[in-house]
Amino acid sequence: MSYMLRTVILEQTWERQLQDIIRLCKTANIEEVLLKELSSHIIPVPFLIDKHYKMAKIYSQMAKAFHEENIVFSINIIMLAGHSDGEVEAKYVLPYQKFVGEDLRELHATYCLLDEAWQAYAAEVCALYAGTRPDKLFIDDDFRSLNHGVQYGCFCPIHVSRTAERCGIALTAETLMHAVSGASTEHMAIKQAWMQINFEGQLEAANRIRLAVERVSPATRLGLMNSGEPAHSFQGRDMDVLLREFSGSRRPLSRPAGCSYSDSIHGELFEIHQVTALSKSVVGEDVQIVSEVENYPHTRFSKSIRITRLQLELHALAGAEDFTLNLYDYLGTPYEQEPDFLHLLIDERERLEMIQAARKGKKLVGFGHPWKKDTALKQLSRRGWLDDIMPNRDPDNYLPQFGIPVQFQLGKANLIFGDAVQCYDDDEVIELLSRGILLDGLAFTNLYNRGFGRYLGCEPAGSGVVDGFTVEQFGFNPFTGPFAGNLQTTNWAESKKQGKLPLQLRIDPGAEAISMLLDDDRNELSPGVVLFENELGGRVAVFTVPISSFQFLHRCRAYMVAKVAQWLMREPLPVWIEDCPNIGPIYYEGANGEGLLGIISGNLDVMEVKLHTDLQLFDLFTGEEIQELRMDPLSVRFFRTQKEVGRAER
Ligand SMILES: [Zn+2]
Incomplete structure (x- = not known):
């Protein structure tokens, strides 16, 4: 496994940050960095191209230092289409089709992925960074056609005209949105065309980006950060196809949504596993899944070490090979101000490796x-x-x-x-x-x-x-x-x-x-x-x-x-936890009947667990056989399991 540090680089402080990053990577044994250009917490919309030229130059110098220190150098482009928009001055607005959400108004500086001019810009930016020869180039999850401050979309003139053409009818943004949210047979046909056109446009954008990157740096792998299967479905996406369009002949690379951007309780704790696991389940076994551990907006006021630790472990359970770490703020604050994350990363490595080893070759069962x-x-x-x-x-x-x-x-x-x-x-x-x-x-x-x-x-x-x-x-x-x-x-x-x-x-x-x-x-x-x-x-x-x-x-x-x-x-469930609110099992089983059981407590009380199972349970980390089980508040425990014939309920 690798820790992959996602970190924002500012043009004024990059030299100090470089030393900071190297020190952190050495101390916490972080294998890889994913540099993010500039700060979306200063400029909230996609950057003008000259900024990218400046950052690519800086990256080239940083890359040398990382190579010397044996730290894998990769890039996470923070914005291409834009995340949540902002009413910026005209000089920061790029000349591309703006995204149109359900209010049917163009956003200020967030763009539609279907615009070929935007695709050319995105390809140029990616090629620029590919020139710094990163191991991986991750497109961020602003590569999407929804959730840009407005929830749904896109109903821009490109989406409207292409859908109208596909259906052979006249459409406006209003009638298109009405059809997408309608229920008649005709509405369904329009909705289907709109989703298909959207996905085809995303594939086209991915293709242009890949070709641009391949021309400059054929060894660089292109991956996509993404946003959960319901959102993919809404965009008409087939994730396996999209990831392969990005990766070309190399191994597909996906960072599914990791949830828990702030502290989680109750069902939210289960969501951390389920969302990543569902995304993993829809793509081929060969796809490299790296997890999203993000403490947005990167303050200890909203995310604790405890939940960050649980998140790492639940992502390992879900099948993450590596862990992208978006722990620190977007403003270059020295890492030494948050020493607890450093200790967490050092402490967790062995546990994560043990969970990953036990998880290998097993399938979710229930x-x-x-x-x-x-x-x-x-x-x-x-x-x-x-x-x-x-x-x-x-x-x-x-x-x-x-x-x-x-x-x-x-x-x-x-x-x-x-x-x-x-x-x-x-x-x-x-x-x-x-x-x-x-x-x-x-x-x-x-x-x-x-x-x-x-x-x-x-x-x-x-x-x-x-x-x-x-x-x-x-x-x-x-x-x-x-x-x-x-x-x-x-x-x-x-x-x-x-x-x-x-x-x-x-x-x-x-x-x-x-x-x-x-x-x-x-x-x-x-x-x-x-x-x-x-x-x-x-x-x-x-x-x-x-x-x-x-x-x-x-x-x-x-x-x-x-x-x-x-x-x-x-037949009985392989594991059933009776009457313990918000305490539940996630169970993986291999062909030989050996299993890995995670038990999550989203409960805020200490609970005695009433477990029904024929499985024998051994604490994954101590090997101790488990007879009785108590769960601490907001916790997860892991057990190696094996089948034992005729074992009574306990
Ligand atoms: Zn559009």
Whole structure:
């Protein structure tokens, strides 16, 4: 593994910084530097080309010193399109097409990746830096078509005219945005064309950048910092293809989103692993994954050593080969003012290497929550909101928060919510239905409308929704255990606003309702959660109630979902942590049955962990076999596991 120090170089202080960097690298055993030109905390928009010429000259001198010190010299270009824009003076505005977000106004100095003139600028900047012969040249995650201060896009004249041409119709920015957030067949076709055009434009930009770099420095590897699978899906991206367009004949290089830019608690701690792991799962095994450890805006007021340490370890668990470190500020402050990071890096290396070694050759195993890259395309807004199109991966956190391990490949049983089910063709749906499947109301409705009703165990009744005061009551059955009789809110008013009212269903004689929706006088209205075993031999669970943190993150629900998950799988989970809020397993298993188990606590209390597993657990670092487990607040522990036949629960 390598530590890769991402550090901002200022033209006035680079010589002092160079000595500072070398000293830090030697002391903390940092193998590689990724220099970032100038400071986005001084100039928040892409720099004029003459600044890049100056910085490339400085880098050439710094590179010599790094080579002499055996420190790998690489570059992270901080901005090409721009991150979050700024109302800068006209002389700082480059003559390229500005990005247009959902307010349909051009940004001031943030640019559209599809503009060929901008692509030429980006290629020129990259070629300039390639001239300093870096080992790697990382394009930052401002190479994106969304989240530039405005959330969504791009609806600029280039995007509008190319989409119109592709569809053979007339479009304006307004009608394009309306179509992208619409739900009709025609809208879907326009949305698809818009996403395709966007991705084609990104590939073209990547191609031009690569050719420019290859001409100057064929040995330099081009990598991309990126922003999470839902955002990639929204941009029509195929990440594996895009990374290979950048890398050409060399090994693809990706820095997925690392989350936790400030301190994390509760589900956010799981997100640190899940987001990186999901991004790793969608690209080839040969792609080099380097993690993002970033303490934005680089102040100890918002990010602690403790969470930075957890982040490093969770990224190692997710399969990061190396760690990019964006720990220090963007203003050249001497590193000696933050000695704790230095100590952290020294202390952590051995642990990270042990996690990486134990992780090698293993796959994530648990309840399936598969991902399809065209989710944003298939996801419709019933109220015309762009927000609704951004894929929601909350269950990636909810399930482990409930004590349930998750995998992103198809599992024995799988959770598929909402319009994500529309990413599966009919044959794939039958395959899903013949395993175990956990559906929400919208996914149920989609499948019912596609003619799969006979496999679902229920059908719409009445108006199709329960509109009015409702509460869900857990029934008395093995799925509710100690929580039988509990009431759970359906959050009626808010759910209605979001167009997510509970469904009104009639269940088949062979189906079972394990919870019921009641009115305010406790009269039964409709089933809440329905279980059914279908003629394909598969098992189905339909959660008709809205699913959000407000209604879902409760102990009784955690218990119910874990019990339902194991019923759907027809076998116990490899690991289940019962009734410990925000404490959950991430489990990797190899072909020989040996495993690596990470247990995360996003809880702020010390908790005794009620672990159900057939696995034998050994502390990864001490080798000690574990019988009882206590978790400290905001912590992660790692265990080597092996299968032991006939082992009892503990
Ligand atoms: Zn555009």
